[in-house]
Amino acid sequence: MGVLMVIIGIVLVVTLLPSEEKRVKKRVHLLSEWVSKSPEENPITMLQKMKDIGSLFLEHCELKAPNESLSGSYTRQEISAYAGSARSHFSRIDFRFYDLHVVFPEKEVAKVTLTARLIGKSTTGEQVDEIRELECLLKKIDRKWFFNQIEVIEVLKK
Amino acid sequence: MEPTYPNGGVNVCWRLRYLFSEPKRHDVVAVRFAGSQVMLLKRVVAREGEQVEFRAGRLYVDGKEVEEPYVRFPCDWNLPSRRVEKGCVYVVGDNRGMPIEGHHFGQTSKIRIMGVPLW
Numbered sequence: 001m002g003v004l005m006v007i008i009g010i011v012l013v014v015t016l017l018p019s020e021e022k023r024v025k026k027r028v029h030l031l032s033e034w035v036s037k038s039p040e041e042n043p044i045t046m047l048q049k050m051k052d053i054g055s056l057f058l059e060h061c062e063l064k065a066p067n068e069s070l071s072g073s074y075t076r077q078e079i080s081a082y083a084g085s086a087r088s089h090f091s092r093i094d095f096r097f098y099d100l101h102v103v104f105p106e107k108e109v110a111k112v113t114l115t116a117r118l119i120g121k122s123t124t125g126e127q128v129d130e131i132r133e134l135e136c137l138l139k140k141i142d143r144k145w146f147f148n149q150i151e152v153i154e155v156l157k158k
Numbered sequence: 159m160e161p162t163y164p165n166g167g168v169n170v171c172w173r174l175r176y177l178f179s180e181p182k183r184h185d186v187v188a189v190r191f192a193g194s195q196v197m198l199l200k201r202v203v204a205r206e207g208e209q210v211e212f213r214a215g216r217l218y219v220d221g222k223e224v225e226e227p228y229v230r231f232p233c234d235w236n237l238p239s240r241r242v243e244k245g246c247v248y249v250v251g252d253n254r255g256m257p258i259e260g261h262h263f264g265q266t267s268k269i270r271i272m273g274v275p276l277w
Contacts, residue, residue, distance in 0.1 A: 099193025115191035131198070131262075133191040155191055156200075156249065156264035158237070 021102045024110045024138060027145045028097060031056055032116075035083065037093040046087065054080030057147045058139060064151035067158075090128070093120040108140040113153075159199040160253045162186070162228055163275070171197065173273035181205070181247050181271055183224070188272045189249060197272060198262065200249035201228070210248045211239035212258075217250075231255030240265075247271070 018026070034049045034056075041049075054076045061079060063070050074082070087093065098115040105111050113135050120128045137149040163169070163186075171188045181187055181202045188197040203226075204210040204219050211217075215233030217224045233254035242248045242265050250263040 098195040099191070101192065113192045115193065115196045117196060131191060131196055153192075155189065155270065156262055156266050158264040 020104070020110070020140075024102050024112060024145050025100055027056060027138065027147075028100060028112055028114070028136065031147070032095045032097050035087070035093060035095040035118075037087055037090060037120075039092050046084070049087075050080050050084040053083045058141070061147055062149040064149070066152065066154050068152065089122055090120045091123050093118060095120075110138045110140070110145060112136045112138065159186070159201070159251050161230055162201075162252045163199055169199075170276040171273045172276045175274045176271060181268065183219070184226075184228075185274060187247075187249065187274055189266055190270050190272045194272060198251075199275060200251055200263065202247050203250050204242050204248035206242050206244050206246055208242050208248070209239050210237075210242060212237040215254065228252050229254050245269075 031053065034052045037046075037049075057076045057079050059076055060073055061076070062073050065071050095116070095118050098117065100112060100114045103111050113133070116132050116134050118128065118130045122128060133153040133155050135151045135153055136147060138145045139148045140146075183202055183205065185202045186199055187202055189200055190197050203217055203224065209218075209220050212233075212235040215235050217226055218239075229252060231254055235254060235258045237258065246265040246267055248263075248265045251261060253261070
């Protein structure tokens with residue numbers, strides 16, 4: 001009876017506790033959720049989301065984006081401010097990730113490749129539909145995963 | 159890929175098309191990103207080793223003008239000549255009426271070609 005209880009306990013722990021891969025995916029999906037914006041978003045929600053976006057990144061994060069002016073090292077505050085500024089140009093944003101693939105190249109480091117798609121409407125009424133492939137490095141600190149590097153992969157090279 | 163394929167249209171990707179052959183010029187192909195959930199439809203205009211360029215909206219491959227009957231919108235693109243790298247094809251959409259800066263095109267690895275639209 002005791003052995004059976006131990007086995008049931010192990011099965012419950014394994015099935016109910018999220019795996020590291022699920023934890024990483026959840027953190028990544030939070031970014032898409034917080035970047036997204038509904039037309040009814042009020043200023044308080046906007047400020048909270050800006051803060052939330054920053055909290056997903058390490059104190060310093062590297063952005064690599066060939067052919068775009070974003071490349072460089074940014075602090076968490078700079079990323080928050082940039083996200084806030086970029087979001088303010090849109091009345092609606094639907095930001096989604098597809099085809100997430102997570103590997104762990106070393107301990108406490110996760111590499112995620114994914115397709116990011118942003119569909120939105122600018123404040124001037126222009127429709128936007130952009131797709132990029134991203135490679136993200138996340139580091140685990142105090143049992144939480146944080147973005148440490150985001151690279152835009154060049155799928156089509158002019 | 160407007161006007162050949164409308165934006166937001168539904169299609170099916172025939173993934174076995176290039177099992178025993180290579181993409182040819184003028185083929186419409188599906189180019190994948192990180193996986194198979196999101197793909198772009200593009201037209202192959204040049205193959206590996208070929209020089210590709212645009213002059214006043216006209217496509218030139220290895221210095222010769224290529225007829226493109228599928229391009230229906232007026233185009234004024236200019237792009238200096240470049241050689242398509244090994245293992246790659248050069249793909250462009252049919253909607254050339256938009257500014258060159260806003261159009262997603264260029265060379266891509268053949269590994270990213272998932273197949274062709276079924277219709």
